[in-house]
Amino acid sequence: MAQPQPNSAHEIIESPEFKKLVSKRWSVSLVLTLIMLAVYIGFLLVVAFSKESLAAKISPNLTWAIPIGLGIILFAWILTGIYVFWANNNYDEAVQELKNKVLNS
DSSP states (O other), X not given: OOOOOTTHHHHHHHSHHHHHHHHHHXXXXXXXXXXXXXXXXXXXXXXXXXXXXXXOEEETTEETHHHHHHHHHHHHHHHHHHHHHHIIIIIHHHHHHHXXXXXXX
16 A cells, blocks of 8 residues: 655645535535524424424324424434435545545656
């Protein structure tokens, strides 16, 4: 395995490809974070202004609050899965290509 040159890290950080990659990762992370934040804030607004809708019974021992809370947790897992899928199929490949390009030049 070839040893990286002392300035390889600097070359990677300063390359336009790396900056574009960082920007793309930031954008994806920001969008997913804002979506999750909107879900949480929406739930908090329902708790604050419409408690009776969450207290409505689905069955004698179950209110809407429980499945909605579980749905929020599940939604967070789904968003995490979306990020992992994106990272595995786009980001990681691009990082590897960039490393190979810089280290082999």
